[in-house]
Amino acid sequence: MRAPSASPGSSRVYSPGPMASSKKSPGRSPGRAKAPVAKPAKSKKVAAAKKVAAAKKAAAPKKAAAAKKAAAPKKVAAPKKAAAPKKAAAPKKAAAPKKAAAPKKVEHAELFSPLTEGERADTLRLLLEDHRLASMAKVGRYRVIATEPLALKGGHPLAGHRIARVVIYDYAADRCVEANVDLDDLVVAHLNINRSQPMLAVEEELAAMDIAIHDERVQAQLSLGEGPQAAMHYWSERPAELGYSRRSAAVLLGERGHRPSLVAVVDLLDARVTEVVSAELW
Numbered sequence: 001m002r003a004p005s006a007s008p009g010s011s012r013v014y015s016p017g018p019m020a021s022s023k024k025s026p027g028r029s030p031g032r033a034k035a036p037v038a039k040p041a042k043s044k045k046v047a048a049a050k051k052v053a054a055a056k057k058a059a060a061p062k063k064a065a066a067a068k069k070a071a072a073p074k075k076v077a078a079p080k081k082a083a084a085p086k087k088a089a090a091p092k093k094a095a096a097p098k099k100a101a102a103p104k105k106v107e108h109a110e111l112f113s114p115l116t117e118g119e120r121a122d123t124l125r126l127l128l129e130d131h132r133l134a135s136m137a138k139v140g141r142y143r144v145i146a147t148e149p150l151a152l153k154g155g156h157p158l159a160g161h162r163i164a165r166v167v168i169y170d171y172a173a174d175r176c177v178e179a180n181v182d183l184d185d186l187v188v189a190h191l192n193i194n195r196s197q198p199m200l201a202v203e204e205e206l207a208a209m210d211i212a213i214h215d216e217r218v219q220a221q222l223s224l225g226e227g228p229q230a231a232m233h234y235w236s237e238r239p240a241e242l243g244y245s246r247r248s249a250a251v252l253l254g255e256r257g258h259r260p261s262l263v264a265v266v267d268l269l270d271a272r273v274t275e276v277v278s279a280e281l282w
Contacts, residue, residue, distance in 0.1 A: 111151040208249035212264040
C-alpha cells in the first residue's frame with residue numbers, strides 16, 4: 001500500500017517503520033507525535049576490543065622500560081681483592097724439660113752404711129764384756145753369724161744412733177745370742193738369748209764341707225770326679241735326733257752340675273760326720 005504524501009500544511013510524518021507510539025509527548029500539542037530515534041547499541045565486541053587496546057597501551061611503557069633495562073650493560077663486578085696470606089703461626093717454644101726431682105735427702109744416711117772393721121771389733125768387744133755373757137766369753141766356743149748396721153725409725157729412743165746388730169751362736173750352751181750395740185754411747189742397748197737356730201754362717205758352710213770330704217766313710221762312697229756341692233743348715237724338730245740339740249749341717253756331695261749322690265750330716269760342735277745317707281733316700 002502506498003503511503004500518502006504529506007500535504008504542505010500537514011505536520012504529520014509517516015514512517016515506513018513500525019507503528020508510531022500513541023503516547024503523547026509533553027509540551028507538544030496532542031495532535032503532533034514525534035517519531036522516536038533509535039540509538040545504536042554498543043557491541044560487546046567493540047567494548048572488549050577497547051579494553052584490550054587500553055591494556056596494550058598501559059603495558060607498552062613497562063615493556064619498553066624492561067627492554068632498556070635488559071639492554072643496559074651490566075656493571076662488571078670489581079674483582080675481589082685477593083685475601084692476604086695468613087701469617088705463618090710462630091713455632092711454639094719447646095717446653096723446657098722438667099728438672100728431675102732431686103732425690104730426698106735421707107736423714108742420717110751414714111746410719112745405713114756398712115760397718116767398718118773397727119766398728120765390728122768394738123761391737124764384739126762390748127758384747128763379750130757384758131756380764132750376762134761372761135760364761136760364753138770364758139769358754140770361747142762360739143761363732144759370730146752376722147754383724148750388720150741397724151737404723152731405727154724416728155720415735156725410738158735410739159733413733160739417729162749408730163747401732164750394730166750382732167748374732168752369735170754359743171756352741172757350748174747350744175744357744176743363740178742376738179744383741180743391739182749402741183756404738184755412739186758404747187753400750188749394749190738390747191740383748192736376747194734363746195734356743196733358736198740361726199742360718200749357717202759362710203765360715204760354717206766351708207767348715208762343714210771340709211769335714212765331710214775328709215771323712216773315710218764319705219770317701220769310700222764317692223766316685224771319681226765327685227765332691228761337695230753345697231752345705232745347708234740341718235735342724236731337726238725331733239728330740240731323738242742329733243740336729244735337735246746340736247748345731248749341724250747337711251753336706252751334698254756328687255759330680256758338679258749333676259744331681260747329688262750322697263748326703264753327709266756334720267756335727268759342727270764336735271767337727272765330725274755323724275751320718276752318711278744316699279741322696280735317693282734323703
